[in-house]
Amino acid sequence: MATKVDDELKKQINEFLKEGKAVIVKSKKGLVIKPKTSADKIAIIERGD
Amino acid sequence: MIPEILIPLIFKLGLKHWRDTWVVILPPNYSAQFVSTSPKGKAILNYYIKISKPRIYNPTTGEIGDVIISDDVGGYRMSTLDKWHRFPFVESIYDEGLGDFTITGENQYECTYMMYNYTSYYVFFTVTTFIFEFPVEYVDEIKKYFRGIAEFFLSQAEKSQRGEYG
Numbered sequence: 001m002a003t004k005v006d007d008e009l010k011k012q013i014n015e016f017l018k019e020g021k022a023v024i025v026k027s028k029k030g031l032v033i034k035p036k037t038s039a040d041k042i043a044i045i046e047r048g049d
Numbered sequence: 050m051i052p053e054i055l056i057p058l059i060f061k062l063g064l065k066h067w068r069d070t071w072v073v074i075l076p077p078n079y080s081a082q083f084v085s086t087s088p089k090g091k092a093i094l095n096y097y098i099k100i101s102k103p104r105i106y107n108p109t110t111g112e113i114g115d116v117i118i119s120d121d122v123g124g125y126r127m128s129t130l131d132k133w134h135r136f137p138f139v140e141s142i143y144d145e146g147l148g149d150f151t152i153t154g155e156n157q158y159e160c161t162y163m164m165y166n167y168t169s170y171y172v173f174f175t176v177t178t179f180i181f182e183f184p185v186e187y188v189d190e191i192k193k194y195f196r197g198i199a200e201f202f203l204s205q206a207e208k209s210q211r212g213e214y215g
Contacts, residue, residue, distance in 0.1 A: 003113045010111035013074055017108055017171065022081060022164060023074045029088065030069040031178065036082035036161060 009045070016043035052096055055181065058194060064094070064181040071176045074106055075122070075166035084159045085178075092154035092188045095128070097179040098147040103138045106173035113173050122172050125163040129153065133161075138174070152192055154185040 005013065009025070016023045021041040024033055028046045035042045051059075051066065058064055087093040103122055105114045120137035127133040128151045136142055151160065166172050183191070208214060 005106075005111040005113065007111065010108070014108050017074065017076050020076055020079070022076060022079060023072075024083070025072040025074075027069065030071075031093075031180075032086045032088060033071070033083055034086075036084050040081035040083060041079075042081050042083050 009047075012045055016045075019043075054195075054198070055094070055096070058191060059181070062183055062187050062190070064183050066179075066181055069178045069180060073164065073174055073176060075164055075172045077166060077169050077171060080163060080165035080167075082161060082163045084161050086159055087153055088182070090185065091182050092152070092185045094152045094181040094183075094191065095149050095160070095178055096181070098149060099177045099179075100136070100147070101175040102143050103172045103174040106171040108171055117168065117170060117172060119168055121165075121167040123165060125165075126160065128160040131160075152188060154188045 013023045013025075019041070021043045023043050023045060025045045025047060026033060027048045033042075033044055055064070059066075102116045105117055106112075107114060117138065118140060120139050123135060123137035123139075125133060125135050126147065128149055130151050131147070131149050136147070
């Protein structure tokens with residue numbers, strides 16, 4: 001299997017990965033996700049509705 | 050599949066069913082914790098979570114490639130009804146979802162995850178949570194429904210032990 005992340009999303013994801021952060025992509029109206037503490041390096045990208 | 054025990058509640062209280070899917074990408078040599086809560090102003094019953102097989106992500110091309118099988122990548126999870134436990138991405142759990150039955154309202158619920166990736170690869174996977182949503186005011190009523198079912202069957206068992214049947 002080989003699928004691909006679209007270029008615009010890839011650009012956003014890579015910015016965060018360069019900072020050593022994990023990335024979670026989710027919908028705006030979904031469950032609320034946040035890092036447990038300020039030391040937890042996680043970026044949230046919200047898409048769609 | 051919707052647990053049959055929820056069907057009376059769906060019709061009585063108008064629970065709304067939905068699924069929430071996250072795409073997760075972990076960098077190499079990484080671990081961190083995050084929490085999830087119900088949407089603002091809502092309560093949820095979270096009855097099942099399915100996690101995909103993790104795949105190697107190439108940040109240069111954006112390609113999602115081969116499945117990675119390793120206990121060096123995975124997570125931990127804890128919720129009100131779910132003990133803190135590890136789920137490494139190995140074959141014995143690939144097809145097994147995470148059952149849960151946590152009922153929570155706004156600010157009452159925090160499901161905690163710890164994700165780790167001690168491999169040298171970027172890892173891509175998805176998580177889908179299966180949910181019923183309802184107004185926060187129904188939290189106590191829904192918990193009462195489940196307690197009522199348990200109390201009914203326990204009382205029947207006690208009657209049976211006392212020889213009150215047959």
